[in-house]
Amino acid sequence: MSLHVASEMQWLHSVLPQILRSGRLLDNYEETQLSSFKVLSIDVEPIGIDEAYMMTLCYRASIRFEYAGQLALKKMIVKKSPVLPPDMYNKLQFDVMFYNEISFYTEILPMIQQLAQGNFAAPKYYHSERQAQAALIVLEDFGTAGWRITEDRYGLSLEHAVIAVKYLGKFHGFGYAIKQQQPQRFALLCSKLKESRFNRSELPAAWQLKHEAIHKRMLQSVFKHQPQLDKKFIEHFYVLTSDYLSYGRQRVAPREPLATLCHGDYLRNNVAYKYNELGEPLDIMMFDYQTMRLCSPMVDLCVFLSLSILADVRYAHFDALFDAYGDALFASYKQHAQQSLPAYLNRETLLKEYVRHLPYAITIASFFLAEMVEPRKEALEELVSDMTDQQIIEQAMTKGGELVDQEVAHQLKELYELCQKHHVHIADDIDMSTWADKALNDYCYLIK
Template sequence: MLTAEAYKYCCTANDRSVIRRTPRRSVTYCIIETTMTLIETESQWLSTIILPKILASGRLLDNYSESKADTFRVGDIDVNVIGPKEAFMLTLCYRTTIRFEYDGEQYERKMVVKKTPMVPPDVYESIQFGDLFGNEIDFYTKILPQIQKVADGKFAAPKYYYSELNPCSAVVILSDFAENGWRVTKDRVGLSLEHARVAVKYLGKFHGFTYAIKHKNLEKFKELTENLKESRYANDTIHPQYLVTLKASVQRALLAVATYQPQVDEDFVKKFVFLISDSVKYGRQRVAPREPLATLCHGDYVRNNVAYKYDDKEEPQEIMMFDYQTLRVSSPMIDLSVFLAISIYADVRYTHFDSIFDDYCTALYDSYRKHTKDEVPEFMNRTELLKEYIRFLPYSVSITSCFLFELVEPSGLSSEEMFKNEMSDEKVIERTMKTGGELVDREIANQLKEMFELSRKYNVPIEDGIDVDALPKI
């Protein structure tokens, strides 16, 4: 489940003709028929190919014995496709309930299957599906076990069952965390203060784990992270239609701040526009690991990729992150800045910023001290982290500008429909500029105002750490 990358995916499809040229009623019947065929195909694939492999791995049953493998019988398989109304996704993703018999006993397992869609090889490559799935597989098979050692087995994560990484396809199968009371929030954006506090405390705790691994055993840290691939800025070429979206999103930001926050200095806004006008060159520099703050980060810590547990009053108590496809070694502020930009509105973020930031820092420091038995290094003090947060604000605000509207007013298209949905440049511009209306405009303007105020207050230029000579002039 991706966020900023998701819109990029919509703009990289090669065949965009089918849905647009087909009558709406025919499309509905086609989708129903396709879904039924998909369920049958996936059930057969699970039953005959995948489940025997998971059984043989020992992950399906704790009491598995090869001598009793012939007693394994697959029964009913339910498949429930996760649609766009629940989450914005690029992949084929579904929940499945599997009933089976082993050694005379009946069992049931609930899983989530995530697969790459059927796309041409050039599209598969342009979206970097191989790198995205490779990172996630690396997390569950290599990195998570080490984190669990540091966390005494208390790091919340779905159970890993199976994965494949092929030249033009990939799959990851995990446990269904809903079975244990976890769920994604009903709201796509604008989470409450309570949700924000739980999220940033957990994030601080996670970064405390990863710093502890790095500082106690640097060689082990390098070994764990050496195979992670750049999954967002590896390609220099941007699809032309995505470029249209990016340019339109910059114009929307300019109009929004001029309309709703006109006090923001014009030269400051121009500097922001200059930085983000080439999202690849700027983004590649911004997320590059820089010492001493670099550590292991989620890379896409947003509402779509976290699940909460609630008490009987529906107050959030715990949180668990998932979808580790954009895992990277970078500044921890990539996670904090993007979460606060994409998942929290200004009425919560701006009003309570200091206490939210304190929550993150306190959790980070407590986690670090607990797992290293050492004091927190000076370069991780609150002031230094806040300055780093400010450096990442152009990055997070640029994501808000080009993607928030999709969360506020989603298109409702599945990944399959996205591939077949043809859209002219004019339509792309219109959708980017207008979708979400005043709510989105005000939020973008507020984020620019917050960036301006923090930059001035703490004397941190937003281009700090960026080689501006390497960026194209506009």
């Protein structure tokens, strides 16, 4: 999707007075000074897919203006839905995703900031719009405050991982504290969130074809790189995760008492770090709340460790990472709920929950890790329209190369070991009756 700079500049000129009147642009805004507001210049810089995997159009805007006789500069990020045919726009759930993100910034984040006394790191919200087949949101450019996305697209260091899981535990602690202190308001906010990934009857045809190919590749990878794993376990995993939508829908469904507010897509692309002068990570914040949902907190933790951390860090330091997350969650809850931990918030319960959700994260990693290792160069419109079925299958089976194959296979090894150690059945609470027979037949055919 090409950026029409002149059109975006014109649109920003028209919307800035509205942002000013909302009180979000300047803390000292007064209605009597509105006429003094003059936009002096606007510079627009596209954010390319080489910087991060994105399905939206994003750009940075530097806005110089005058207000009450004072000069000012604001830098913003504008995120817009892509221009797509209506059926594809709806199938890819863009309206739902922007609805969730807007809901987070306008309703959920203010509650968290109140609880955290303004100390929860998140981009400042300026403006949003939702129309038929189009949506946008305007946020502060957090890069001006020293935040930046990691140069590594995957395989983050142990130092990055520890900071990330601690922040995530703190965030989940906020959710549990709000749930305990204001249960009715918590329930109301969560009821407004919409499922943005699995709330559909079918995947777009190209995505379904890709999923089937990647599922086959995952099977081939584990037989090649982890041949010692129990074959019945591999068969069980294959059958369980074969129906991407049905399995995913059930696995992310909220189950009490552990359901809380979750980011839904917590990975390198959606977090930014601050660094010291030596380049060491000091702090982290997350953004892109389009997949916000009420679900198990282990959805977020599993996805981060599966997609952003490789086995050399994750496997070697799993206990330390899990404990760092848990300690941060427990401390956050006790501080903000002002009471001791409930019985269900303990390490063993969370660990079993992690293992139950790990197959979900592995399926996500098998789908998206290749995009991190070998980023696409096409715009979304080109990606969904120009590839033949054979090209889709070939790319799904090879993209990211041996690194992806080895990593996904190792994740299955980790899953197997955790299941054995903690006596967890990965199909707990999952009804496979609508797809198990077909998936088992497919599995038997593939291993002949």
